[in-house]
Amino acid sequence: VGPPHRVVDLAGTLALVAAAARRALLSALVERVRDDSSATLDLTAAAEAVVDRTTAGGADADPDAVADVRLRLVHVHLPKLVENGVVSFDSEDGVVRYRGDADVEAVLASLAGLRTD
Incomplete structure (x- = not known):
């Protein structure tokens, strides 16, 4: 995956994870990285x-x-994530690759800790 890309500010990070679909996609990609080192x-x-x-x-x-x-x-959703450097997307192959972002991962972990289910 390489060194994590950093979103510059907290507001930008929160905007990236504001949509449920982006949160869900990013969470799935982060879990894949943790489970089997596959970021795609x-x-x-x-x-x-x-x-x-x-x-x-x-x-x-x-x-x-x-x-x-x-x-x-x-x-x-993918254009916004690509624009911010959090994922890359190969439209020919249809592959989404997580590039890593410590701020995004920290916000996702914090939000997961707030769940009451």
Whole structure:
């Protein structure tokens, strides 16, 4: 993965994780890095991870949701994450790669600690 890219300010970090889909995607990528050192997800797996983390039934309950999330990832969420250097996205291969960001990871960990489920 290399050295973590740093988002410059807290407001920028919070803006990146403000959307549930971005939080879910980043959390899935961070977990992959911790579990098996793989910092990548293909676009479909990324969309499934977002649906699994943001809906009660997950990707199995609503396959159409995966297609909708995939579209929103490509047109809304991935461009914002790429612009801020947190992920790279190869549109030809459909691969999302986490580049690492200690501030984003700290905010995600703090938010996970606030969950009451």
